[in-house]
Amino acid sequence: MKVHNERTAPPGTVSLSSPDVGVVLVRLSGAWKKDLELPSADGVMDRVLERPDTRLVAFEHTGLDAWDSSLLTFLVHLRNRCVLAGVRVETEGLPHGVVRLLMLASESKRAKGLPGEAVEASVLTSIGERAFNFARYFSHVLEFTAEACTAFLRLFEGKARYRRTDLGLLIYECGAQALPIVSLISVLVGLILAFVGVVQLKMFGAQIYIANLVGIAMTREMGAMMTAIIMMGRTGAAFATQLGTMEANEEIDALKTLGISPMEFLVMPRMLALILMMPLLCVYADVVGILGGAFVGVGMFDLPANLYYEQTLAALKLKHFAIGVVKSVFFAVLIATSGCFHGMQTDRSASAVGYAATRAVVVGIVLIVVTDGIFAVITSFLGI
Amino acid sequence: MERSQEEPLRTEAHITVRDLTLAYEGYTVLKDLTFTIDRGDIFIIMGGNGCGKSTLLKIMTGLKPPVKGQVFYDDISFWDAGPSERNGILRRVGILYQRNALWSSMTLAENVALPLEEYTGLDRRQIAEIVSLKLALVGLAGFETYYPSGISGGMQKRAALARAMALDPEILFFDEPSAGLDPVNARLLDDLILELSDSLKTTVVVITHDLASIFAIGKTSIFLDSETKTLLAAGNPGRLLEDSPDPKVRAFLTRGHLDET
Structure with missing residues (x-):
């Protein structure tokens, strides 16, 4: 990661231009570091969508200095918004490392069998659950006591x-x-x-x-x-x-x-x-x-x-x-x-x-x- | 894996270890150790059991002071620096511990978020975005709400890597990354290390004695020996296998089959 001129570089900025009809070129410049004040993806996206007939978003990074996760999260967010709006994203103009990491992040499969949204349990359900849990706890206690008694019997038998x-x-x-x-x-x-x-x-x-x-x-x-x-x-x-x-x-x-x-x-x-x-x-x-x-x-x-x-x-x-x-x-x-x-x-x-x-x-x-x-x-x- | 054309590898020292002597419970395990780790390198520290690899890692990461000698990060001597300067160095370092060391009472998202909450001024939404990104990078997208005890060993390892990367470290230390992983998962982790090192230009230091990993990812390596208590060899692991004059090094790199080399 580039670190040398992070202190001197100005915070990251975005400028938009339209080299072609329907194409928005997003020009990234400055340093994209977590601690700096950076443009928000939503703000940029609103500006992109203001332009009529946007079909494609492309990038350019000649002025880009150091970058870290903040640039990646910005781009992921931007990409998700583009997908929702039906706009194509061309990542070729981004730094090589950024493209690789974006690919890595999107390759990852979603977890299977994810727990859904937490459902608010009704009072009866939670009372029932507690009762069952207590019954289970109590049966474990009984089991433990019985095993302990057997162990003591074996002790008296000398075994x-x-x-x-x-x-x-x-x-x-x-x-x-x-x-x-x-x-x-x-x-x-x-x-x-x-x-x-x-x-x-x-x-x-x-x-x-x-x-x-x-x-x-x-x-x-x-x-x-x-x-x-x-x-x-x-x-x-x-x-x-x-x-x-x-x-x-x-x-x-x-x-x-x-x-x-x-x-x-x-x-x-x-x-x-x-x-x-x-x-x-x-x-x-x-x-x-x-x-x-x-x-x-x-x-x-x-x-x-x-x-x-x-x-x-x-x-x-x-x-x-x-x-x-x-x-x-x-x-x-x-x-x-x-x-x-x-x-x-x-x-x-x-x-x-x-x-x-x-x-x-x-x-x-x-x-x-x-x-x-x-x-x-x-x-x-x-x-x- | 080839480096990108646009950012050529700078060969400048990132970590320098000079005349380091280290002891474990009062016994000297290694003495007068000197080596340099270049920026952007994947550096392997190898050696048999008990040769002081883990103790060396503890000294390099500030968990244990050396008996003698110095560790430089860029030009700053770690053990001569004041506490705040040391903390500054450690914030640029990420560590993947041998047993993952995920905090068991926190979800994966909370594990990754903690360093960000402590050391950055980001708001909760920004932290959540970075956390999701890091988990996605290690292939754990959607596992944010899982607890470490609820996922497999390989996934725990990757979650621990996501946490180590939380603050975008310049240096990543890996202590026995393939320990407890099956060959396929170990290979996947190696690929991930290569990919991350290549795209983020992170300096990677790996402590391992897993030969497959050593040859798969290692660009530079050093071999530590417990008998002579010194550094026996240094260089690219593949080249060491071919022409190291030291029989111990070749025996290690060939699992003891010296004649097959």
Whole structure:
């Protein structure tokens, strides 16, 4: 492409003349560059059609300097208008390269089976589509759950194929590596509960019951719940991204063709690691949260430390811990399922992986809160 | 393919690489590399796996700094230039990546339009016209609303070429253009490269080890070697095949059948 004198050359212009009856000669001159102010094809065409009996449009380019796509789009547009008006176009007077490119562009066949104009779907259609999509999604979830159960059965039979080192690494990632963030959040939750409670209880002179409040709230609800939400955002999203990327890279197909079930090889170890680690993290979070509450009660509101300790022990029963721990196992299954399921359902593109992670976290957190609600109803119904 | 009569080929240096030493993850892969790419040339950079071809491309296109040496575009040293001058150079360069690197969340039209939206002051209608033209040039007219995931590998390659050409670059880099293409599609892409280079007078730099492509399109070539870490040969690939004194070069150009030459 010519580039040398583009800065000095004036912007492209068009002049028309009629060397013969019915023939319009389009004389191109100046530089035809995208950044310059150029004549519009419609304007030129209107001027061409003003002349009576135009049958042929020809070109001349002796004054033409540098050119780029802007000249090509101008000519394509002009040519299309000419075809519509029934005027013949003679491209011989154009630069050689331009003629070649115009030919190349017009040779290209239109895409077959193009989607037509987007049709505005009616409300009923879109409701129906959504319902069908949800049904399909739900059947995929069921299928996934069934396959996961089979994988676990094979694990108990000792037939499941997975790598022990992977499981070890996953346990480390889901357990030990999560301790710092779980500690931070639990201690803060303990502090917040204590602060909120102490202000109210002080009005009755019953500050000591802050120990009951923090202890029971942490063990029954907040320990399991906060750990689950942390783990969903941290580990569940990681599962979705890992499996999604593997799907996108065809790594999962490679496993399948080797006859290795991705369920056993990838999903089951992740579920197992979370199911083993979540109860431990939950108990840990309970203890750290209670310590956070004690820090507020003893350190800031001057309750005697031994009294606070006794009060906590008296308030806590094994059932409180047990409810939290049982819930944490359910949450572990939900986190692993949501993460792995959305990861495995990914399309093969980079944006799809991000979408999978987002969906995994949103669905996971909703399920965690809903499950917690169900537990609250059941435990109150059973009176525990 | 013959050059047009009206614009004779100017043999002036477009890109000059001088005393370039490049390293990959701390290991020197090529040292003291010097060569010149002429304006309007179709220049092939060839060599076996791991000889530093892709690293060289990264240095030439500003993705990775060299250990030592310089890359000149016209008379400007790329790595000594300031950021705005570098961006100015890069806007005159189009790159077709080995794995196409089409943005998967955008349609083909949006992929081609993005550089135009970012770097020109054109309005939407003008951009749409240029986008349609570029897609038509690579044989993808009418595929504007398709997503990269919805078309075949060969079409993705051509769409990526349309994007590389969006800003009418003076230089086009191709990284393994025939990778993942069947022989017919690879040949079609070669023809397209020839046609575009011929009509637009673009300088084309192709990194490849596909012999069919090398002989079909290459006007000048260099051969890089990972053992000696140097440039072993330079010249027209056909001529190198006939009379390169270096057995490695001839072995490469004959797929190892030395005796058949």
